[in-house]
Structures are given as C-alpha cells and as structure tokens.
Amino acid sequence: MLARLGLAAIWLLHFLPLALLARSGEALGTLFYTFGFERRRVCLLNLAHCLPELSASERSALAQRHFRAVGRSLLDRGILWWAPRNRIVGMVRLSGFENLRALSGQPVILLVPHFVALDVGFARLACEIDLVSIYANQKSAVMNRMLLAGRTRFGRQRLFSRQEGVRPALAALTEGVPFYYLPDQDYGPRDALFVPFFGVPAATITGLSRLARLAGARVVPCVTRMLPGGGGYEVTCYPAWENFPTEDVVADTRRMNAFVEERVREMPEQYFWTHKRFKTRPAGEAKWY
Numbered sequence: 134m135l136a137r138l139g140l141a142a143i144w145l146l147h148f149l150p151l152a153l154l155a156r157s158g159e160a161l162g163t164l165f166y167t168f169g170f171e172r173r174r175v176c177l178l179n180l181a182h183c184l185p186e187l188s189a190s191e192r193s194a195l196a197q198r199h200f201r202a203v204g205r206s207l208l209d210r211g212i213l214w215w216a217p218r219n220r221i222v223g224m225v226r227l228s229g230f231e232n233l234r235a236l237s238g239q240p241v242i243l244l245v246p247h248f249v250a251l252d253v254g255f256a257r258l259a260c261e262i263d264l265v266s267i268y269a270n271q272k273s274a275v276m277n278r279m280l281l282a283g284r285t286r287f288g289r290q291r292l293f294s295r296q297e298g299v300r301p302a303l304a305a306l307t308e309g310v311p312f313y314y315l316p317d318q319d320y321g322p323r324d325a326l327f328v329p330f331f332g333v334p335a336a337t338i339t340g341l342s343r344l345a346r347l348a349g350a351r352v353v354p355c356v357t358r359m360l361p362g363g364g365g366y367e368v369t370c371y372p373a374w375e376n377f378p379t380e381d382v383v384a385d386t387r388r389m390n391a392f393v394e395e396r397v398r399e400m401p402e403q404y405f406w407t408h409k410r411f412k413t414r415p416a417g418e419a420k421w422y
Contacts, residue, residue: 137275176406176407228367241351245355246404250366
C-alpha cells in the first residue's frame with residue numbers, strides 16, 4: 134500500500150514545472166536526512182573515511198546536499214516513467230554522444246558510476262538507442278514492475294535481473310547492443326579484488342575488464358550530472374578508453390576506480406554515499422557498518 138501511495142504522489146508531482154519539482158524533491162531529501170538515521174550514519178561514515186580532509190561540519194553539510202539530491206532524483210523519476218519523450222529530451226542534455234555513435238554496431242560497455250542521476254542517463258540514451266542492462270530486484274513487487282516499465286518505455290531495451298547472471302547481457306553485448314554497466318558497488322567478495330577507492334581498500338568486481346576482453350568490447354564511460362536549480366541534467370559520454378583491457382586485471386580495475394573517484398570529486402554530493410560501499414573488508418579487518 135505504501136509503495137502504491139508513493140507512486141501516486143510521484144505521478145501527481147511529475148506535472149509540476151521542473152524547477153518547482155526540484156525544490157519539492159530537495160525538501161523530501163531534507164526529510165530523508167532528518168529521519169533516515171541508518172542511511173545518514175552510513176553516509177557520514179563513508180564521507181569520514183573517503184574525505185578525511187573535510188571537517189565534521191563540512192561532511193555534515195555535504196551529506197545534507199547529498200540527501201537533497203537523492204530526494205530530487207526520486208521525484209524526477211516521475212518524468213522518466215510517465216512524461217512524453219520530448220519532455221525527457223528537453224530536460225536532459227546529451228554531450229559526447231558522437232563517441233558512442235562512432236562505435237555503432239560494435240560491442241560497447243558504458244561504464245556508469247553510481248551517481249543519483251543514473252536512471253536519467255539510461256532514459257535519455259533510451260530515447261536514442263537500444264541498451265542492455267542488469268537490475269537489482271526491489272523488495273516491493275509494485276516498485277519492481279514500475280522500474281522495469283519505466284526503463285523500457287522507449288525502443289527495445291533489454292533488462293535482466295542480477296539473479297539471471299551476466300550471460301544474457303553478454304550475449305546482447307556481443308550482438309552490438311551497448312551494455313549500461315554499473316560495477317562500482319560492493320557486491321561481496323566473489324569475483325572481487327580489494328582495490329583502492331579514495332585510498333581505502335574496496336571490494337571491487339573485475340567485470341569491466343573481464344567482459345571487455347570476452348566480448349572484444351570498447352569501454353565508454355558515461356556519467357549523468359544533475360544540474361543546479363532545477364536546470365535539468367547532462368549526460369556525458371566520454372571518449373572510448375584506449376589500451377583497455379590489458380592483461381593486468383588489477384591495473385584495469387584500479388583504472389576504473391580512479392576514473393570514478395575523479396568524477397566523484399567533481400560532484401561529491403551526487404555519489405551514492407548511502408550505499409555500504411565498504412561492507413566487505415579484508416580478512417582480519419573490523420566491519421565498518
């Protein structure tokens with residue numbers, strides 16, 4: 134029932150002008166920060182380890198900005214799920230798309246870090262091309278159906294659950310369908326290496342290097358930025374990486390984490406600090422959370 138009420142509220146609010154919707158989302162995020170004790174604790178703990186050069190008050194202010202960005206991204210999903218295509222296209226600038234177009238028909242992996250606007254990036258690209266991606270099943274069946282329906286509104290998008298594994302996505306990738314790939318969270322120790330992220334050993338899956346090698350794929354980083362003041366979003370497709378993958382999986386994985394870290398430093402309030410990125414620790418090290 135709560136999920137249905139929440140979806141109804143998001144549907145009603147998506148008719149608002151973007152600037153007003155942004156302010157509403159930021160207000161919702163302030164509520165999340167105030168009452169979301171556990172997620173606030175995780176966020177502040179991550180910031181303390183990753184950005185120790187900031188004072189406690191600076192990290193608290195950054196965490197509040199992060200929660201406001203999360204709230205805004207949640208309400209903006211109403212536009213992605215129900216608004217006409219032209220509104221999405223008008224809301225989201227597409228930069229560097231020629232880097233992706235130049236590889237049309239070839240296996241391409243879009244490296245997508247976990248910023249709050251990653252769903253916006255998928256929706257905007259889906260207005261132009263077909264994609265394949267892997268999703269995590271939601272606890273709410275209603276929300277799960279809505280997410281799938283929202284992400285497959287345009288074109289012929291192929292989404293597979295994490296439970297289905299990577300094989301179906303790999304098959305589509307080898308057919309030339311770009312893979313919208315999100316490998317920068319802690320998925321446990323399986324197929325992971327401890328690679329520095331903000332100087333902290335972080336369990337990081339090696340899938341980007343392995344899949345690129347298996348499929349003979351090029352890697353095109355893709356980052357979506359939320360613009361200030363209700364100014365919409367910008368999706369940036371970076372030039373395809375040269376000399377990737379290499380024979381050194383550790384070096385490849387370090388390169389991925391270093392790229393993500395550089396982008397996080399550009400817009401630290403938009404990274405998913407509420408995720409338990411460091412829940413898997415090296416043997417003998419105490420748990421963080």
